[in-house]
Amino acid sequence: MNTPELSLLGKPTAYIDHYDPDLLYPIARANKRAELGLSTGNFPFMGADIWNAYELSWLNRRGKPQIALARLVVPHDSPNIIESKSMKLYFNSFSQTVFDSELEVLACIKNDMSFALMRPLQELSLSTDSTPAARAVQTQASHTLALGAELIGPERFEMERIADFEGLDLDRLDIECVHYQPRPELLQVTTGLPQVTETLRSNLLKSNCLVTGQPDWGSVQIHYSGDAIDQEGLLGYIVSFRDHNEFHEQCVERIFMDIWTRCRPTRLSVYARYTRRGGLDINPFRTSHPERLPLQVRLARQ
Numbered sequence: 001m002n003t004p005e006l007s008l009l010g011k012p013t014a015y016i017d018h019y020d021p022d023l024l025y026p027i028a029r030a031n032k033r034a035e036l037g038l039s040t041g042n043f044p045f046m047g048a049d050i051w052n053a054y055e056l057s058w059l060n061r062r063g064k065p066q067i068a069l070a071r072l073v074v075p076h077d078s079p080n081i082i083e084s085k086s087m088k089l090y091f092n093s094f095s096q097t098v099f100d101s102e103l104e105v106l107a108c109i110k111n112d113m114s115f116a117l118m119r120p121l122q123e124l125s126l127s128t129d130s131t132p133a134a135r136a137v138q139t140q141a142s143h144t145l146a147l148g149a150e151l152i153g154p155e156r157f158e159m160e161r162i163a164d165f166e167g168l169d170l171d172r173l174d175i176e177c178v179h180y181q182p183r184p185e186l187l188q189v190t191t192g193l194p195q196v197t198e199t200l201r202s203n204l205l206k207s208n209c210l211v212t213g214q215p216d217w218g219s220v221q222i223h224y225s226g227d228a229i230d231q232e233g234l235l236g237y238i239v240s241f242r243d244h245n246e247f248h249e250q251c252v253e254r255i256f257m258d259i260w261t262r263c264r265p266t267r268l269s270v271y272a273r274y275t276r277r278g279g280l281d282i283n284p285f286r287t288s289h290p291e292r293l294p295l296q297v298r299l300a301r302q
Contacts, residue, residue: 002027016089017096021112025086026119028079032250036257041077045256045268045286048148048293049074049081049249052302055279056151058094058105065095068102069160070109071296073148076286078117081249088278102151110149117147163297165221165273167199170235177236180243184258186236189227195266197225202238203301205272208245216248218274219299220255226265248274252284260288275301 002025016023030040053070060066070091074081090112099105152160179186205218220238237258241251256270269287271294281302285294 016093018093019097019108020093021090021108021116023086023090023093024112024116025083026080026116027083027247029081029249030079032246033253036254038253038257040079043076044260045076045253045288046290047076047269047284047286049076050283050285050293050296051087052276052281052283052296052298053087053091053279054276055088056091056094056105059096059098061098061100063098066099066102067154068105069152069157071148071150071152072109072113073293074113074117075146078147080117080119081247082113082116084280084282085278088280091279102153106149106151109151110147113149114147161297162300162302164299165201165219165271167201167221167223168231170200170202170231170238171204173232173235175232175235177239179236179240181240182244182254182258183237183240184262186233186240187258187262188230188233189263190230191227193228195226196228197223197267198228199223200229200231200234202235204235205238205241205251207241207248207251208243210245210247210250213245214277216251216274216277217301218248218272219301220252220270220272222255222259223267223269223271224259224263224265225267226263229259229263229265248272248282249284252286256286273299273302 051072051074053072056070057065057067094105199221201219201221203219205220207216207218208214209216222234238255244251246254252270252272255272256268259265259270260268267289269285269291271283271285273283274281
């Protein structure tokens with residue numbers, strides 16, 4: 001079983017500059033979800049994890065470097081997540097590899113990611129045949145995943161927007177903060193009044209890497225319908241993640257479940273965008289109801 005402690009996080013690493021999909025290190029979602037009382041296939045949420053990779057480059061047939069941004073949309077119900085350092089190493093392995101076209105690069109990424117996200121974790125490698133064509137055949141034959149993937153070339157860079165989350169800013173509140181481990185009991189609602197629909201946001205989300213303890217800085221947007229959530233308590237709850245060690249995806253699911261179970265909204269969406277590390281940012285989105293994924297607009301700190 002792949003565990004975070006056995007990954008390359010926090011360890012000296014040799015950077016491989018020729019395409020190697022076996023660098024991807026999947027970790028099962030199930031263990032952390034079990035802590036939240038969630039069993040496989042029995043989730044009160046749906047959504048996706050949106051990854052942006054800013055350090056992707058390869059060589060064309062003339063040896064000239066090509067560059068692009070990669071955007072991946074990983075469904076919430078994939079059995080695994082990918083440990084982020086392994087993904088950085090994977091993307092860097094393209095750097096001295098020749099590809100015929102951007103489409104070939106994209107096909108490799110989609111096939112490799114789909115396999116790693118879906119594969120049983122006792123399989124330590126895909127096969128002895130690591131060619132892109134062989135991996136595509138094996139992935140198509142044994143695994144399916146609605147993975148979204150696109151490459152954004154330099155001709156589209158100017159279209160990448162920077163904005164802020166919409167919603168009422170919780171950070172305006174002058175509250176006393178004394179809790180720095182998750183305190184769901186801070187979440188309270190006002191009952192007996194008309195229900196509300198509102199969007200709240202904060203830039204004060206911070207957690208730490210589950211393995212290394214390095215800080216993960218983020219912003220969070222919460223949209224809900226139901227009894228009004230006490231805003232001071234909600235902000236204190238967001239701040240209480242400050243010394244908590246957990247991966248981005250796991251933090252967002254914990255926030256969703258704490259609000260869902262304690263505040264009992266009729267509808268709820270939680271969306272976090274984390275600042276990049278190692279040329280990657282991870283942006284989990286969880287919602288109680290079918291809806292479009294949020295527009296991919298980078299926040300200023302990203």
